[in-house]
Amino acid sequence: MLKGLDSSIYCNDKNCFGKNNCEYYDDITPDYTLTIGKLTNFTISGDLLFEHPGEKGGCQFALYNSGEQYILGEFFLQNFYSVYDVKHSKIGLGLAIDPHEPLPV
Secondary structure (H helix, E strand, O other): OOOOOOOOOOOOOOOOOEEOHHHOOOOOOOOOOEOOOOEEEEEEEEHOOOOEEEEEEOEEEEOOOOOOOOOOOHHHHOOOOEEOOOOOOOEEEEEEOOOOOOOOO
16 A cells, blocks of 8 residues: 555565655555454544654654554544453544534534
């Protein structure tokens, strides 16, 4: 997905990196839709798919190559309210709301 966006993006077996600052990739990174279960889609805005750059500059993308599994870290969970039912091995997710925005009518 990421390597085809721009020639400055390179990936190893676990992570993808951009040689430019993260702002460079804001306009070219599409939203990412993840399907959990059979019918549930969750979409993360493309501009939220970046880790903060390190001291050396550049940009690390917050998607990790983990084979057939996804690591749902902060970049994903910050947009959703999550409930964990350990006893029944279930996770519930709902779209989080911004407490500073008015509720939809």
